[in-house]
Amino acid sequence: MQPTRFWQNRIIAPMEKKYPEFYQNQLCPMKGSAEDIFYGAAMGRSIRKLSQAKPFHLFSKVEIETINRCNNDCSFCPVNRNCDTRAFKMMSRDLFLSIIRQLEELQYSGSLCLFSNNEPLLDKRIVEFHQIARRFLPNSYIYLYTNGELLTIEKFQKLMRCLDYIIIDNYSDDMSLINPIKIIKDFIISDTDNNYQERALIQSFRKNAIRSTRGGQANNRHNLYQRKSSCVLPFSQLVIRPDGKISLCCQDALGKYTLGDLAQQPVLDAWNGEEYWKMRNLILKGGHQIDLCRFCDHFHYLFHPFSIKSQCRDKIRRNLEIIKISKKS
Numbered sequence: 001m002q003p004t005r006f007w008q009n010r011i012i013a014p015m016e017k018k019y020p021e022f023y024q025n026q027l028c029p030m031k032g033s034a035e036d037i038f039y040g041a042a043m044g045r046s047i048r049k050l051s052q053a054k055p056f057h058l059f060s061k062v063e064i065e066t067i068n069r070c071n072n073d074c075s076f077c078p079v080n081r082n083c084d085t086r087a088f089k090m091m092s093r094d095l096f097l098s099i100i101r102q103l104e105e106l107q108y109s110g111s112l113c114l115f116s117n118n119e120p121l122l123d124k125r126i127v128e129f130h131q132i133a134r135r136f137l138p139n140s141y142i143y144l145y146t147n148g149e150l151l152t153i154e155k156f157q158k159l160m161r162c163l164d165y166i167i168i169d170n171y172s173d174d175m176s177l178i179n180p181i182k183i184i185k186d187f188i189i190s191d192t193d194n195n196y197q198e199r200a201l202i203q204s205f206r207k208n209a210i211r212s213t214r215g216g217q218a219n220n221r222h223n224l225y226q227r228k229s230s231c232v233l234p235f236s237q238l239v240i241r242p243d244g245k246i247s248l249c250c251q252d253a254l255g256k257y258t259l260g261d262l263a264q265q266p267v268l269d270a271w272n273g274e275e276y277w278k279m280r281n282l283i284l285k286g287g288h289q290i291d292l293c294r295f296c297d298h299f300h301y302l303f304h305p306f307s308i309k310s311q312c313r314d315k316i317r318r319n320l321e322i323i324k325i326s327k328k329s
């Protein structure tokens, strides 16, 4: 087992479950503070340097949320079905096509996912939208997170023809696999022709787990560490809501900030627009300058367009571990 896995699985996870108060009041702020100090200065310098580049570089991560709803009730999540305050919205087909065609014109080859703070399979067009994205953006790294509740073998197969990678988050308090995910897992194990084992990860979380603060918005996080460092995401990530409006980052679950509007302006105009730069200039001065960033413990370090690939390499290994374990049992 890798050291990080050992630390996470044998020490952190059991402690979080057994002593939730101690975990969130003592350990989480300590971890936030350590990350802030360790990465803050170096990240600040590299972000400043990149922000001065002329012309300013293109985003390397795109999230398109085509429907703003989830069907699950994870207690740590500000958009769980019991507390989501967003007005219901679904992206129009025309807007989706327009965004994809603009990315095609830009020869976009970074990562792309058709979800952000939602359950993507609630959108019945999701398979078709992936087919379109794959067709027009053959060099993009397309991946998907889903809670698996609506996943069937047929949908999984169709999606996997377009996806580079899928991450299926299984949420249950006793960590047992929910039925649809159990079926998909058996299917992945039995299939030997489509390298699914290398392109799919099933990971389990408790619905009541204490996880990141989601920009200080997680309902089960209190005693929050106040962040000082800057953040790379507004310099590298484009998060598009169903109505075309652009959020600050993937942690802006409720769309508190709007940095552009793709229903009204081209992608590049928004990316280089005044609203974006207003927020970038603020965050260059430190995380405490923006309300959402102040208590955010999401430290995202890399600019590399395929950072998700290296995350996935680790996940692939973990996935194989999961499958090996299940084969034994």
Ligand code: SF4
Residues within 6 Å of the ligand: 070, 071, 072, 073, 074, 077, 078, 079, 080, 081, 117, 118, 119, 147, 171
């Ligand atoms: S964490 Fe994911 S599955 Fe859970 S409520 Fe939030 S969006 Fe839904």
Ligand code: SF4
Residues within 6 Å of the ligand: 215, 230, 231, 232, 233, 234, 248, 249, 250, 251, 252, 287, 290, 292, 293, 294, 296, 297, 298
């Ligand atoms: S600090 Fe957190 S909330 Fe602020 S831009 Fe970065 S990820 Fe988003």
